[in-house]
Amino acid sequence: MPSVVHDVFPATVVITNADFPTPVGELRSQPPTKNAAYIAIARVVVTSEHIIVARDSQAGPVVVFREAIDPTLLYKTSDPRTKDSYVTTLSGKKIAYRKETSCGCGSRLKSWRPFSIMSSIKDPTS
Numbered sequence: 001m002p003s004v005v006h007d008v009f010p011a012t013v014v015i016t017n018a019d020f021p022t023p024v025g026e027l028r029s030q031p032p033t034k035n036a037a038y039i040a041i042a043r044v045v046v047t048s049e050h051i052i053v054a055r056d057s058q059a060g061p062v063v064v065f066r067e068a069i070d071p072t073l074l075y076k077t078s079d080p081r082t083k084d085s086y087v088t089t090l091s092g093k094k095i096a097y098r099k100e101t102s103c104g105c106g107s108r109l110k111s112w113r114p115f116s117i118m119s120s121i122k123d124p125t126s
Helices: none
Strands: 004-016 037-047 050-057 060-068 085-088 094-099
Touching: 037 060, 050 094
Parallel strands: none
Antiparallel strands: 004 037, 004 094, 037 050, 050 060, 085 094
């Protein structure tokens, strides 16, 4: 199972194609870079292999973006409330994300864990 290296909630996110003229390090999620796809109130989970962006819906958390990354192209900011973190996917998509100032209270994303595994105290084979 891949290890989680960054988990940000609530987050604002911008996503661009590889040919977007702005370099990844100059993208901004707050205020969002002009002409970039913008996602508000999201959960961003970056693993050693993928980035996953989820939003809340009436049916619960929904993954709206998931793609493989090059972990060497991940930059985690030291100040997530005022500066963006960045990652580039293997296909070249550029993503910037930042922690929102709101609490995310009431969102089911707050407790959503895409990699949590529940185990039983009983052995199902016995």
